[in-house]
Amino acid sequence: MQDIGLVTLFNPATRPLAGAIVQDRYDLDCPWHHHDMHQIQYAFEGSIELEDAHGRHLLPRNLAGWIPAGVTHRDSMHRVRSVSLLLSPDLIPQGGDRVRIIRVSPLMRAMIAEAIRWPLDRPLDETGRIFFSAFARLCREWIADEAPLTLPSSTDPALKAAMTYTQAHLAQSTLGAACKVAGLSERTLRRRFRATLGMGWDDYRRRARLLCAVEALSDSRRSVAQIAADVGFESQSAFAKAFQQLTGETPRSFRARTSAL
Incomplete structure (x- = not known):
């Protein structure tokens, strides 16, 4: 930097x-x-x-x-x-x-x-x-009411390559493909993600998917089910659970609140 x-x-x-x-x-x-x-x-x-x-x-x-x-x-x-x-x-x-x-x-x-x-x-x-x-x-x-909607970053070239790939292929990204672009074994990539970013690759991908969903819920008319599928969640219920764990509210309540802004 x-x-x-x-x-x-x-x-x-x-x-x-x-x-x-x-x-x-x-x-x-x-x-x-x-x-x-x-x-x-x-x-x-x-x-x-x-x-x-x-x-x-x-x-x-x-x-x-x-x-x-x-x-x-x-x-x-x-x-x-x-x-x-x-x-x-x-x-x-x-x-x-x-x-x-x-x-x-x-x-x-x-x-x-x-x-x-x-x-x-x-x-x-x-x-x-x-x-x-x-x-x-x-x-x-x-400024005391922070929202937990951020993705960690890294200057490590291998991790940057894995993160860039993950963000570009949210719905289709796999650990194997992330390892391939990073030039690391699965074990090494998992360990380096944890040590450097404080979260595993799976957690990083989930957070990236949810951030993309936040933008879609705020600025598009797509259904919640369609947004969940577009960002890579296997079901609407899994998406809703992950979204609520991160933001403290359901996707529908989030959309209703932000649409009133």
Whole structure:
């Protein structure tokens, strides 16, 4: 992971308190970088991919990414309707030292949408200062409600090859094929996954399938049964059980809640 360094999104001579950057037309894969402001990444439609040293995160519209000032990360966005909010560290002194994936409540979504009124490159009026002060106070509560929807990552070339294969072939991936692309025996691959990622290959594949399902439940009209089959689960009941174990709710209740956002 090579950090290209600080990326400033404003005029250093007039450091803002907070502001928004609309990203609807962005079509890019950012290199590793960091900012000197806290950042929230959110997609109103579609999904953003966000990665830090701990793993890869998928951000459909029910989730947002919290990126504290100074934390190295990279993101991918391809013409999704999204926004980035930047907040001065002075607003949230205890912003943390790692990316967090947080659940988006109706209130948070409404405030993110309202924040677009104040672009980062324009001075805040009094209303804007009051708004972002209130938003920052609420953020202290929101960032504590993390969602367990992330995939660990690794710089190990063999593991990266196995993970890339697994993500590209969710429904059809097998341990044997993952071992073949990684150039490792089954025993070695299992042991290295456990030691490096804290989970086995089977657990990694299940998590990858569920992350894909989260995006589909948020942004498609396919039935729960069809989504379960598309990501590789043998039955809808097995999918529902795994989904509830990870998220704490059923696929249907998850879809109902996120469709209301």
